[in-house]
Amino acid sequence: MDPRGPASRPFQRPEKTGRVRRRKTRRERNEALVGSRRPLVRRDPPLASRDPPVAPNAHKLVVITQGRLSREHRGLFNHEVKSLDVARLLSSGSLEPVTPALPIKSSPSPGRAQEPAPQSRSKEKQVPVGSGPGPPSPLELPGLGQLLKELQCQLILPQAFPRRNLVQETRDAIVGTLQACHGCVPDLTLVLRDCQPRLPGTKPGDPERRRMTPSWINNPEQAPGEGRQKRRQGTKELTFTMSNSSSTPAIHRVSLAPPKGPWTPPLPSLPSPSAAAWGPPTAFDLLKSIWLVATPSPPRPRVVGPPQPLPQPPSPLLSQTSALDWSPASPAPLPSLSWVVAQSSPEAWSFPPMRLY
Amino acid sequence: MDRPVRPSLASLSDFQFGAVTTETIEDALLHLAQQNEQAVRDAAGRLGSFRETRIVEFVFLLSEQWCLEKSVSYQAVEILERFMVKQAENICRQATIQLRDKTEPQNWRALKEQLFNKFILRLVSCVQLASKLSFHYKIIGNVTVLNFLQALGYLHTKEELLESELDVLKSLNFQINLPTPLAYVEMLLEVLGYNGCLVPATQLHATCLTLLDLVYLLHEPVYENLLRASIENSTPSQLQGEKFISVKEDFMLLAVAIIAASAFIQNHECWSQVVGHLHSITGIALESIAEFSYAILTHSVGANTPGQQKPVPPHLVARTLRAAAASNS
Numbered sequence: 151m152d153p154r155g156p157a158s159r160p161f162q163r164p165e166k167t168g169r170v171r172r173r174k175t176r177r178e179r180n181e182a183l184v185g186s187r188r189p190l191v192r193r194d195p196p197l198a199s200r201d202p203p204v205a206p207n208a209h210k211l212v213v214i215t216q217g218r219l220s221r222e223h224r225g226l227f228n229h230e231v232k233s234l235d236v237a238r239l240l241s242s243g244s245l246e247p248v249t250p251a252l253p254i255k256s257s258p259s260p261g262r263a264q265e266p267a268p269q270s271r272s273k274e275k276q277v278p279v280g281s282g283p284g285p286p287s288p289l290e291l292p293g294l295g296q297l298l299k300e301l302q303c304q305l306i307l308p309q310a311f312p313r314r315n316l317v318q319e320t321r322d323a324i325v326g327t328l329q330a331c332h333g334c335v336p337d338l339t340l341v342l343r344d345c346q347p348r349l350p351g352t353k354p355g356d357p358e359r360r361r362m363t364p365s366w367i368n369n370p371e372q373a374p375g376e377g378r379q380k381r382r383q384g385t386k387e388l389t390f391t392m393s394n395s396s397s398t399p400a401i402h403r404v405s406l407a408p409p410k411g412p413w414t415p416p417l418p419s420l421p422s423p424s425a426a427a428w429g430p431p432t433a434f435d436l437l438k439s440i441w442l443v444a445t446p447s448p449p450r451p452r453v454v455g456p457p458q459p460l461p462q463p464p465s466p467l468l469s470q471t472s473a474l475d476w477s478p479a480s481p482a483p484l485p486s487l488s489w490v491v492a493q494s495s496p497e498a499w500s501f502p503p504m505r506l507y
Numbered sequence: 508m509d510r511p512v513r514p515s516l517a518s519l520s521d522f523q524f525g526a527v528t529t530e531t532i533e534d535a536l537l538h539l540a541q542q543n544e545q546a547v548r549d550a551a552g553r554l555g556s557f558r559e560t561r562i563v564e565f566v567f568l569l570s571e572q573w574c575l576e577k578s579v580s581y582q583a584v585e586i587l588e589r590f591m592v593k594q595a596e597n598i599c600r601q602a603t604i605q606l607r608d609k610t611e612p613q614n615w616r617a618l619k620e621q622l623f624n625k626f627i628l629r630l631v632s633c634v635q636l637a638s639k640l641s642f643h644y645k646i647i648g649n650v651t652v653l654n655f656l657q658a659l660g661y662l663h664t665k666e667e668l669l670e671s672e673l674d675v676l677k678s679l680n681f682q683i684n685l686p687t688p689l690a691y692v693e694m695l696l697e698v699l700g701y702n703g704c705l706v707p708a709t710q711l712h713a714t715c716l717t718l719l720d721l722v723y724l725l726h727e728p729v730y731e732n733l734l735r736a737s738i739e740n741s742t743p744s745q746l747q748g749e750k751f752i753s754v755k756e757d758f759m760l761l762a763v764a765i766i767a768a769s770a771f772i773q774n775h776e777c778w779s780q781v782v783g784h785l786h787s788i789t790g791i792a793l794e795s796i797a798e799f800s801y802a803i804l805t806h807s808v809g810a811n812t813p814g815q816q817k818p819v820p821p822h823l824v825a826r827t828l829r830a831a832a833a834s835n836s
Contacts, residue, residue: 294592295749297598297619298556298557305559305561307562307627308627310569310658311568314564314568316564316568317564320724321721321807323717324718325809327717328808331772332775335808336771339801340771341768341801342797342798432754432757432791432792433760434757434760435791435792435795
């Protein structure tokens with residue numbers, strides 16, 4: 151009944167082809183709209199209307215990081231590249247102030263993110279030149295420390311977490327633990343009193359001490375901590391006495407004792423852990439010893455073992471001026487490691503200097 | 508946005524000590540010690556810090572809201588501090604140049620103002636970056652960040668968020684995997700566990716986290732007390748303060764003090780043993796551990812607050828230490 155049925159089919163082809171021709175590929179459509187050779191397109195409204203100022207050389211820069219930096223949920227090679235100026239990644243010296251307040255954008259983000267942009271931009275734009283806090287004296291140069299303090303004080307943080315006081319909450323938690331463990335808040339000066347007399351008084355051969363003392367500390371060939379100490383001791387002793395240099399190279403590579411196995415009985419002749427107090431002082435120790443130059447040298451645990459002519463209590467030896475000139479960057483009371491190694495160790499010394507600990 | 512009760516850390520229940528081989532622990536400990544030594548050396552040239560209770564609290568609470576690990580919040584604080592110091596350095600540099608060239612002498616003030624305006628954005632970027640350094644499934648997405656900012660009245664686009672991240676990254680030369688004291692604490696706890704410490708490491712760990720929070724929050728007061736105690740003088744000079752920056756960067760010292768304070772809180776009887784172990788492992792002097800622990804503990808029970816500075820009597824510290832030394836000899 152439909153005479154056109156079979157006959158019309160041949161005519162449908164040209165229609166279809168016409169339809170196909172109308173349905174341009176996205177690339178073609180984009181090229182037609184933008185008039186450029188932008189390689190990738192997306193379904194969103196044409197980009198040409200939104201980012202005409204993007205320079206052709208800008209999109210060349212996108213190739214490396216297409217889409218990665220802004221659209222992680224759309225895959226790596228989605229064209230929606232927000233980091234057109236990704237070249238800044240490769241450029242050096244682009245600290246924030248150097249970065250323009252208004253970043254170059256290939257296209258604005260869709261949806262609701264588009265709305266706040268003008269406000270935030272305008273907020274950044276509002277930055278008045280020379281209207282920073284403080285007296286507007288052009289000759290006034292801020293010191294770094296002063297500037298940081300100023301920044302800290304003047305920053306206004308939003309009330310994002312009302313009714314929260316972490317300091318108080320943390321203190322409550324600690325006091326609660328103290329009360330749970332002790333029934334009350336104990337006398338904290340016990341920390342200062344209890345520390346000194348007990349530990350150094352413990353003998354190396356003391357059974358209790360032996361139980362408590364890790365095998366890796368007592369055994370120089372098993373203890374990294376002690377190994378470091380011995381190495382350091384060796385380092386320092388070489389400067390003055392060279393007494394224990396023979397033990398130094400034996401600890402080139404140490405391994406721990408089996409953790410869960412039976413305790414290796416410590417060798418009574420080996421130095422106890424208290425000997426580690428001879429080790430190099432921390433920056434804190436050094437500063438204290440320098441600043442307390444007029445007072446008696448800080449108490450040290452009783453020396454067990456060979457005398458250590460180290461710069462350990464250096465305060466009486468240093469003048470106030472030279473003491474204040476001390477800097478952790480250039481302390482240099484110790485000989486160079488290479489020199490020490492050359493003098494002491496028959497083996498290659500690959501261990502770096504462990505001056506502080 | 509606010510949570511009345513601090514949620515317990517999900518990671519705590521999964522935390523396990525003693526699962527790593529001794530060789531690994533040894534290597535990691537030595538690596539940390541080297542890293543720390545380098546950090547202390549590098550800190551000598553630094554002239555300022557950017558750590559304030561309000562800011563640290565904000566980062567911590569934000570991390571809590573986003574269910575991030577403790578390590579992430581510490582790392583975020585570290586990243587933020589270094590970024591701000593870099594920015595301040597840049598402003599100072601700009602100011603110097605502009606003063607020298609006598610061109611637009613006020614521009615550095617605009618930079619400063621710009622830094623002010625973008626601070627919250629930078630802060631959340633630091634937290635976001637820190638989250639990306641942690642577990643991949645806990646990364647904070649852009650939408651989360653934008654929603655948070657929007658709730659606070661800060662309207663930013665994703666592009667600006669991205670720009671902000673890039674600024675932080677580039678300011679720090681993409682080196683944002685900064686060490687935190689938590690790594691030192693956990694490593695030392697691991698070693699203590701192997702060495703037969705009487706107090707269980709897991710027990711100490713929980714208290715250590717709380718104490719570390721407190722030290723982060725009260726960073727300046729705690730170290731101020733330590734400085735005063737170390738010089739037996741309540742008014743440290745500027746030079747002394749500058750020299751003390753290296754002590755502030757000594758995470759090994761902080762870690763042993765945290766663990767010692769934690770041991771004191773948990774089990775006073777075993778405190779000496781724990782301190783002895785710490786002393787043996789790190790070589791840090793006993794009195795340094797005691798002094799620092801004391802400073803932390805006094806702040807922990809509320810003797811000192813940022814508002815009302817009541818310094819630890821340094822003469823008491825020194826006198827006690829001298830008495831202890833005398834009793835030793």
